[in-house]
Amino acid sequence: MVEILVIMGVGMVIGYLLREKKALFAAIDRIVMAVIFLLLFVLGVSVGLNETVVESIHIIGVKAVVLTAGAVGGSILCCCLAWRLFFSDTTEVSIHDEMGEQVAHEG
Amino acid sequence: MKGSLTILCCFIIGVMTGLFVKLPSFATESDLTLWVLYALIFFVGIGIGGDTTTFAVLKKSNLRIFLIPAAVIVGSLAGAASVSIFLSDISVKDAMAIGSGLGYYSLSSIYITEMRGEVLGTIALLSNIMREIFTLLAAPLLVTWFGRTAPIASAGATAMDTTLPIITINSGKEFSIIALFSGVVLTIAVPILVTFILT
Numbered sequence: 001m002v003e004i005l006v007i008m009g010v011g012m013v014i015g016y017l018l019r020e021k022k023a024l025f026a027a028i029d030r031i032v033m034a035v036i037f038l039l040l041f042v043l044g045v046s047v048g049l050n051e052t053v054v055e056s057i058h059i060i061g062v063k064a065v066v067l068t069a070g071a072v073g074g075s076i077l078c079c080c081l082a083w084r085l086f087f088s089d090t091t092e093v094s095i096h097d098e099m100g101e102q103v104a105h106e107g
Numbered sequence: 108m109k110g111s112l113t114i115l116c117c118f119i120i121g122v123m124t125g126l127f128v129k130l131p132s133f134a135t136e137s138d139l140t141l142w143v144l145y146a147l148i149f150f151v152g153i154g155i156g157g158d159t160t161t162f163a164v165l166k167k168s169n170l171r172i173f174l175i176p177a178a179v180i181v182g183s184l185a186g187a188a189s190v191s192i193f194l195s196d197i198s199v200k201d202a203m204a205i206g207s208g209l210g211y212y213s214l215s216s217i218y219i220t221e222m223r224g225e226v227l228g229t230i231a232l233l234s235n236i237m238r239e240i241f242t243l244l245a246a247p248l249l250v251t252w253f254g255r256t257a258p259i260a261s262a263g264a265t266a267m268d269t270t271l272p273i274i275t276i277n278s279g280k281e282f283s284i285i286a287l288f289s290g291v292v293l294t295i296a297v298p299i300l301v302t303f304i305l306t
Contacts, residue, residue: 003145004144004145004148004218004298004302005298005299005302007145007148007149007152008148008149008151008152008298009152010149010152011148011149011150011151011152011153011154011155011156012152012153012155012156013156014152014153014156015152015153015154015155015156015157015158016156016157017156018153018157019156019157019158019159021157024157025153025154025157025158028150028153028154028157029154031150032147032150032151032154035143035146035147035150036114036147036213037113037114037117038117038143039140039143039144039147039213039217040114040117040118040121040213040216040217040232041117041118041120041121041124042121042139042140042143043118043121043140043216043217043220043225043228043232044117044118044119044120044121044122044123044124044125045121045122045124045125045130046121046125046140046220046225047118047121047122047125047225047228047229048121048122048123048124048125048126048127049125049126049130050125050224050225050226052225052226053225053226053229054122054126056226057229060226060229060230060233061233063194063197063230063234064230064233064234064237065234065237066190066193066194067187067190067191067194067197067202067205067206067230067234068234068235068237068238068241069186069190070186070187070188070189070190070191070202070206071182071183071184071186071187071205071206071209071234071238071263072183072186072238072241072242072260072261073186074181074182074183074184074185074186074187074189074206075178075179075180075182075183075186075260075261075263076182076249076253076257076260076261077182077186077253078178078179078181078182078185078260079175079178079179079182079256079257079259079260080253080254080256080257080260081178082174082175082177082178083175083254083256086171086174087171087174
């Protein structure tokens, strides 16, 4: 599946070269949405034709919930940990400073 | 939210078509989806490459900010892998592939279907749509319980578009730039991660 990465890379370079053409990107956003709808429809068709999936859709749903809980829970814990460990000096005030915003002083 | 519901509708209409409509063989037996997937990847690449705000955000932030999307990736993969103990017929590797969708359901489910078949692809689709919808609904609770980076972690790749408004409202404007950055990095990471985990 290396071709996927190559295709994406080529797309990114072309996109970067054409970055000034704003109208083009509005069109591309719409093309992407249309292609996604089409692909999901096709994916649905192949699912509908697949008897294993159709017969076990309720089990598949439960599995999806379990995996979502794992991925979301893990990412939240890991991210909070990273924030505490490596950004402990980054208070809200300093974020405001980095963003160049006015800092409201207490008192 | 509206987008993910439309996606879900397209998928359900597709399922109904597959179940009840007699389709010609060229529609069911060709490599058409693979080529459409290539086209999609190409256009997604153009979109990312041409997005000037993406590069502005990347340039402005220091290296440390990469720790946030990195933590989201590590946490998602480890979390999905560890709950796979409860799912007897899903291997750790497949669970990690689904976790590495990071909420980018359209791309990850299509990839996983191509590489592992419809069963796993459907689980990936549902799981990653749930991730987006959960983030949209639970963002205020996540901030209260786990702090202001929690919705950014939960959002995964969607933090750059669909869930960005809700993160900005609940975590605060100063976190929106981190959310955007994390979402951009994770969006680029999804196809790479899924490919590496499944090959």
